[in-house]
Amino acid sequence: MATITLDTVRKVYAGGVEAVKGVSIDIADGEFIVLVGPSGCGKSTLLRMIAGLEEISTGEIRIGEKVVNKVDPADRDIAMVFQNYALYPHMTVYNNLAYGLKNRGMAKDEIDRRVKEAARILEIGDYLDRKPRALSGGQRQRVAMGRAIVREPAAFLFDEPLSNLDAKLRVQMRVEIKRLQKSLKTTSVYVTHDQLEAMTLADRLVVLSGGNIEQIGAPIDVYDKPASTFVASFIGSPAMNLLKVRKGAAGLELETGSGLTAANPYGRDRYTLGVRPEHLSLVEAGVPAGALTLKATVNVLEPVGAESYLYASCGGTGQEIVIRVESHARFEPGQEITLTAQAKDVHFFDADTGRRVES
Amino acid sequence: MKRVQFTNASLPYLLLLPQLAIIVIFFYWPSAQAIQSSFYLEDPFGFGSTFVGMENYTDVLGSNEYASIARFTIAFTLLVTFLSLSIALLLAVKADAVLKGSSTYKTLLMWVYAVAPPVAGLMGVMFFDMHIGPFLKVAAFFGWDFKIGLNYFDTAFAMVVIAVWKQIPYNFIFFLSGLQAIPKSVREASMIDCRSGFRRFWSIILPLLAPTAFFLLIINMTYSLFDTFGIVDVVVKDKAANNPITLVYKVYMDGFRGGDLGGSSAQSVILMLVVFVLTIFQFRFIERRVHYG
Amino acid sequence: MYKSKLSDHLILILGSVLMIGPVLIVFLTSTHDAVEVHRFGLMASWGDHFTETYNKVLFKEGGFTGQVTGVRMLINSLILGIGFGIGKIVLSMLAAYAIVYFRFRMGTFFFWVIFTTLLLPLEVRIMPSYEVVQQLGMLNSYSGMIVPLLASATGTFYFRQFFKSVPDELLEAARIDGAGPFKFFIDILVPTSKTMIAAIFIIMFVYGWNQYLWPMMMTNDEAHFTLVRGIKQILLVWVGSQIPEYNEAFALAVLAMLPPVLVVLIFQSWFIKGLTESDK
Ligand SMILES: Nc1ncnc2c1ncn2[C@@H]1O[C@H](COP(=O)(O)OP(=O)(O)OP(=O)(O)O)[C@@H](O)[C@H]1O
Ligand SMILES: [Mg+2]
Numbered sequence: 020m021a022t023i024t025l026d027t028v029r030k031v032y033a034g035g036v037e038a039v040k041g042v043s044i045d046i047a048d049g050e051f052i053v054l055v056g057p058s059g060c061g062k063s064t065l066l067r068m069i070a071g072l073e074e075i076s077t078g079e080i081r082i083g084e085k086v087v088n089k090v091d092p093a094d095r096d097i098a099m100v101f102q103n104y105a106l107y108p109h110m111t112v113y114n115n116l117a118y119g120l121k122n123r124g125m126a127k128d129e130i131d132r133r134v135k136e137a138a139r140i141l142e143i144g145d146y147l148d149r150k151p152r153a154l155s156g157g158q159r160q161r162v163a164m165g166r167a168i169v170r171e172p173a174a175f176l177f178d179e180p181l182s183n184l185d186a187k188l189r190v191q192m193r194v195e196i197k198r199l200q201k202s203l204k205t206t207s208v209y210v211t212h213d214q215l216e217a218m219t220l221a222d223r224l225v226v227l228s229g230g231n232i233e234q235i236g237a238p239i240d241v242y243d244k245p246a247s248t249f250v251a252s253f254i255g256s257p258a259m260n261l262l263k264v265r266k267g268a269a270g271l272e273l274e275t276g277s278g279l280t281a282a283n284p285y286g287r288d289r290y291t292l293g294v295r296p297e298h299l300s301l302v303e304a305g306v307p308a309g310a311l312t313l314k315a316t317v318n319v320l321e322p323v324g325a326e327s328y329l330y331a332s333c334g335g336t337g338q339e340i341v342i343r344v345e346s347h348a349r350f351e352p353g354q355e356i357t358l359t360a361q362a363k364d365v366h367f368f369d370a371d372t373g374r375r376v377e378s
Numbered sequence: 379m380k381r382v383q384f385t386n387a388s389l390p391y392l393l394l395l396p397q398l399a400i401i402v403i404f405f406y407w408p409s410a411q412a413i414q415s416s417f418y419l420e421d422p423f424g425f426g427s428t429f430v431g432m433e434n435y436t437d438v439l440g441s442n443e444y445a446s447i448a449r450f451t452i453a454f455t456l457l458v459t460f461l462s463l464s465i466a467l468l469l470a471v472k473a474d475a476v477l478k479g480s481s482t483y484k485t486l487l488m489w490v491y492a493v494a495p496p497v498a499g500l501m502g503v504m505f506f507d508m509h510i511g512p513f514l515k516v517a518a519f520f521g522w523d524f525k526i527g528l529n530y531f532d533t534a535f536a537m538v539v540i541a542v543w544k545q546i547p548y549n550f551i552f553f554l555s556g557l558q559a560i561p562k563s564v565r566e567a568s569m570i571d572c573r574s575g576f577r578r579f580w581s582i583i584l585p586l587l588a589p590t591a592f593f594l595l596i597i598n599m600t601y602s603l604f605d606t607f608g609i610v611d612v613v614v615k616d617k618a619a620n621n622p623i624t625l626v627y628k629v630y631m632d633g634f635r636g637g638d639l640g641g642s643s644a645q646s647v648i649l650m651l652v653v654f655v656l657t658i659f660q661f662r663f664i665e666r667r668v669h670y671g
Numbered sequence: 672m673y674k675s676k677l678s679d680h681l682i683l684i685l686g687s688v689l690m691i692g693p694v695l696i697v698f699l700t701s702t703h704d705a706v707e708v709h710r711f712g713l714m715a716s717w718g719d720h721f722t723e724t725y726n727k728v729l730f731k732e733g734g735f736t737g738q739v740t741g742v743r744m745l746i747n748s749l750i751l752g753i754g755f756g757i758g759k760i761v762l763s764m765l766a767a768y769a770i771v772y773f774r775f776r777m778g779t780f781f782f783w784v785i786f787t788t789l790l791l792p793l794e795v796r797i798m799p800s801y802e803v804v805q806q807l808g809m810l811n812s813y814s815g816m817i818v819p820l821l822a823s824a825t826g827t828f829y830f831r832q833f834f835k836s837v838p839d840e841l842l843e844a845a846r847i848d849g850a851g852p853f854k855f856f857i858d859i860l861v862p863t864s865k866t867m868i869a870a871i872f873i874i875m876f877v878y879g880w881n882q883y884l885w886p887m888m889m890t891n892d893e894a895h896f897t898l899v900r901g902i903k904q905i906l907l908v909w910v911g912s913q914i915p916e917y918n919e920a921f922a923l924a925v926l927a928m929l930p931p932v933l934v935v936l937i938f939q940s941w942f943i944k945g946l947t948e949s950d951k
Binding site (some may be wrong): 380382383384385387389390391393394396398399400401403404405407408409411412415465468469472473475476479482483485486487488489490491492493494495496497499500501502504506509510511512543546547551552553556584600604607608610611612615626630633634639642643646649650653654666 | 799807947
């Protein structure tokens with residue numbers, strides 16, 4: 020177990036692509052860190068630099084107190100779980116787990132003890148004599164996890180380990196990984212582009228975009244106070260509604276038309292204003308209007324079971340917004356509605372940079 | 379190549395060393411010698427050699443005999459390539475189409491791949507033999523007085539038949555696996571879109587088979603030029619006099635039997651150029667195939 | 672669904688007959704005696720000289736060739752086929768491993784040095800190759816027969832293609848598991864390539880066994896003759912003989928065909944996979 024420190028780490032690939040542009044993170048001992056971001060943002064590159072599979076162009080990575088920039092992957096005391104599992108196809112499950120330990124010259128009975136223990140934890144004891152090709156996707160996933168666990172490393176590294184599983188299994192394994200990590204208390208870095216996976220697993224989230232860190236924080240903080248429009252639209256589903264607004268006669272108004280009333284707490288001329296679908300409610304008899312009201316026209320209602328998403332346009336030009344509504348609500352296309360949100364749920368971002376405005 | 383590679387100061391060179399050593403000694407050295415001696419005239423009694431510039435080339439290219447051998451080689455190559463490809467394609471299409479017995483036919487049609495060209499040649503010579511060959515009776519029935527080894531055309535005919543017979547299985551294997559690689563859904567879609575089986579084959583299947591066919595085209599040309607040596611040798615039995623021979627056979631005859639090292643080398647170099655061009659085509663093609671699928 | 676028609680089967684049966692027929696007739700004829708063959712031509716029936724003919728061809732010294740038995744030639748053919756197959760696999764696996772899995776200076780240069788050999792078959796440099804082998808004193812030797820044939824990149828090309836298709840993560844996982852270049856090669860790569868190795872071995876065995884021109888130039892000492900090389904000798908003996916020993920010639924041809932044909936038939940699926948998937 021150990022801390023992991025990234026100090027302005029950069030990666031420039033041979034072709035000149037700058038995949039990671041100076042990233043610094045301090046990962047505490049036993050912490051579960053999730054790197055999240057859209058495809059191509061440099062998540063895998065960052066993880067692979069920690070693993071030692073990719074050279075570090077500039078900057079420094081420390082595992083514990085030790086600078087590992089030049090240390091071989093095998094000597095970094097880390098274990099990695101790959102997206103395609105990378106199980107050795109010709110070895111039995113047992114040997115897949117044992118291979119790394121054998122290479123370290125561990126005693127046979129200690130290897131056996133560890134393999135059996137990992138098999139017990141992951142419930143793969145029945146398959147130890149099988150080859151990977153005789154296993155289902157979920158079982159392979161467990162074996163890949165087992166290969167990491169037996170090593171009892173200072174850190175686990177995961178690169179989208181669940182993305183080859185079907186939706187149901189994914190949820191199940193997600194819970195299991197979380198439980199496992201909590202009981203083993205091994206520092207973990209986990210890469211995913213699935214924001215839900217990121218939210219549920221992470222002690223702290225690192226949101227990446229274009230090789231830069233957009234925000235680091237506990238999932239709920241990132242959700243409550245997204246540092247930028249990028250984070251706002253990436254974390255949370257459906258994504259936060261973002262509206263271009265400007266200073267009007269009274270408070271703020273939409274840049275594209277009428278229908279919005281809101282206060283202007285920071286006195287600026289222009290903002291991008293954000294409200295999550297779940298924070299918009301209908302103004303009906305008995306519901307008081309909040310800090311923001313918005314008139315909109317219903318387009319379509321999309322039921323997903325436990326709730327429904329109402330798509331509506333506002334501001335005349337047909338900018339579409341999403342509202343989360345109760346599952347049995349009824350709406351007709353063309354119906355006029357008025358929406359409202361509380362002051363604490365309205366986010367203000369700089370109209371040009373997209374950064375959060377808090378003063 | 380790989381995202382992550384080993385970096386080791388000496389190991390990669392050690393791994394390459396055996397292959398490189400053999401290639402340098404038995405490929406580059408002889409190839410260089412061939413080029414070099416193509417510019418020299420070797421003394422027939424082994425007393426050194428004299429530089430003659432392009433003379434060997436002009437001799438070779440100016441000779442009527444060489445021209446006629448070249449013509450035969452081209453005709454032979456085109457015929458063998460065309461016939462073995464089209465027969466193999468026909469068989470592959472049928473083997474792919476039948477529901478029952480497809481794999482039995484496949485086995486029956488492919489195994490001749492393993493027969494060596496000279497062995498095929500020997501068998502062919504027997505079938506066309508003047509004393510015991512059954513083919514003679516067939517030919518005689520049509521009033522054709524077949525004389526292998528004596529009549530230029532008849533000998534050429536036998537060579538082509540043997541060379542085609544030997545090459546069909548190879549082409550068949552590739553065509554069949556090419557056909558079987560066409561996704562079922564594509565066939566089903568074409569079945570819905572197009573009524574006529576022949577049109578379907580022509581407009582959907584054949585274009586999808588084109589990469590395989592092109593690859594085979596080059597391979598078959600190389601086969602006809604070089605690998606048929608055993609067949610030619612067995613059919614003409616060292617009596618090249620009035621018989622059709624291929625360019626490679628001529629290189630061997632002049633160099634090994636005739637002792638004309640310079641002329642033989644010049645011919646080698648000419649052949650090198652021919653293969654070179656063929657292979658460049660093939661490479662470009664393989665590159666493309668790697669990129670697109 | 673497409674219905675297979677009678678004509679499809681007819682074409683396929685005709686094709687199969689044309690492929691098998693000649694070989695079958697050659698085999699049947701080889702079971703008759705020479706005089707019979709000389710008088711009646713090729714035979715489509717079983718004769719009663721099978722044991723006699725094959726005994727003679729296999730064990731009698733000088734059936735055709737003066738000093739050498741069929742068994743000796745069979746052994747020589749096996750040495751050439753197996754030796755070539757193994758040599759090819761060892762050399763080309765090592766070279767392809769270096770090319771695909773290592774980063775080193777001049778890597779691209781060596782790659783081209785090796786792959787240029789695909790451009791020119793042995794036949795076009797046959798004379799100078801002969802001279803080189805002669806200068807090295809390798810005439811009439813197994814190494815002289817095998818080693819120069821190894822000077823081509825086909826195998827390396829096959830393995831390079833295959834290694835490139837092995838998932839990158841396998842190497843990465845192995846490195847994290849503490850495997851160096853040797854361990855990775857022995858523990859992971861070779862076992863992963865097993866089918867590929869088998870397929871290439873079959874292709875190379877057949878290729879080596881069927882060599883004709885090179886062994887013919889290389890060996891005049893009959894003790895080194897292979898079966899395929901022996902074909903040439905049959906023909907030389909024929910010229911000028913009254914009643915050629917057709918039956919023995921055919922028996923020898925059958926022997927020369929049998930092992931590669933068996934190998935290809937038995938390992939059919941591997942062989943086809945190796946042949947078609949590696950794109951030559
Ligand atoms: N070996 C490489 N050479 C050059 N550029 C690369 C290489 N690997 C990745 N890149 C580039 O670096 C950037 C980041 O890649 P990376 O694999 O880290 O993305 P990612 O965030 O993991 O995306 P994904 O979610 O699709 O896996 C991308 O633009 C990619 O094209
Ligand atoms: Mg990735």
